[in-house]
Amino acid sequence: MDQGFFLLFATVSVITALTVVLARNPVHSALALMACFLHISAIFVLLEAPLLAVIQIFVYVGAIMVLFLFVIMMIDMREAVVQRFLPGGNLPALALLALLGVEMLVLVLWSDRFSATEPVARRGGDEIRQLSTTLFADYLLPFEVASVILLAALVGAIVLARKEWE
Amino acid sequence: MVPLSWSILLGVVLFVIGAAGVLLRRNILVVLMSLELLLNSVNINFIAFGRYYADFRGQIFAIFVIAITAAEVAVALGILVALVRNKSTLKVDDVTMMKG
Numbered sequence: 001m002d003q004g005f006f007l008l009f010a011t012v013s014v015i016t017a018l019t020v021v022l023a024r025n026p027v028h029s030a031l032a033l034m035a036c037f038l039h040i041s042a043i044f045v046l047l048e049a050p051l052l053a054v055i056q057i058f059v060y061v062g063a064i065m066v067l068f069l070f071v072i073m074m075i076d077m078r079e080a081v082v083q084r085f086l087p088g089g090n091l092p093a094l095a096l097l098a099l100l101g102v103e104m105l106v107l108v109l110w111s112d113r114f115s116a117t118e119p120v121a122r123r124g125g126d127e128i129r130q131l132s133t134t135l136f137a138d139y140l141l142p143f144e145v146a147s148v149i150l151l152a153a154l155v156g157a158i159v160l161a162r163k164e165w166e
Numbered sequence: 167m168v169p170l171s172w173s174i175l176l177g178v179v180l181f182v183i184g185a186a187g188v189l190l191r192r193n194i195l196v197v198l199m200s201l202e203l204l205l206n207s208v209n210i211n212f213i214a215f216g217r218y219y220a221d222f223r224g225q226i227f228a229i230f231v232i233a234i235t236a237a238e239v240a241v242a243l244g245i246l247v248a249l250v251r252n253k254s255t256l257k258v259d260d261v262t263m264m265k266g
Binding site: 002003006007010013014017018020021023026029030033036037040043044046047048049051052055056059060063064067068071072074075084085086087090093094096097100101104105108109114115116117118119120121122123130131134135139142146149150152153154156157158159160161163 | 167168169170171172173174175176178179180181182183184185186187189190191192193195196198199200202203206209210213214216217218219220221222223225226228229230232233234235236237238239240241243244245246247248250251256258259
């Protein structure tokens, strides 16, 4: 049951990821990426992380992709859709990608420690409560630093996208 | 239950696809979207290992990755809007202003 759902969501997310890279029109890429993120959040639910699934939908599908679509609407894309890939020799990049993929696949499939199905440890009780206790007690400083980074990014984005003063 | 290696393999496949988008595509917007795909494939690995070892740190790292990604996208799209306003191009290989 779980495995069937995982295979379904994984297949759809891989297909939509391929669509992101291969699509001619950037709007199609953005919509395919949205579908891919939705299926990845479903996989998060299967991996027993429902909070992350909700955050994924809120942040990626709700905020980041809407930002992308706004920028696509602001910019005239018509001349950009003519040529999909970089001109000239893509051979080194393709060789690098093939090497990377084969290396990671061999390393994962070669080791038998990754084939385990059941978790080595079980956590019990109220998971969201434990997660938030860990986040706000043990990782309080990184949390505050992340909020400062978000503030800096907000100010930076406004300053960068603003029109010049006359 | 789902084996751990399946999640890792899904992460690998999505990572390679995203890297292909970053390295091969010509449109800056699609390159940025492929970057999102890369970060998300790493998140899958974090959460899978966090579940396997019953450790919350995987999920917490994923939360931080998502926060940093949101900041990165905001700044990157701001730079993109400024770039299009000044140079009116969306091709990666046309943006060579900082090339010494």
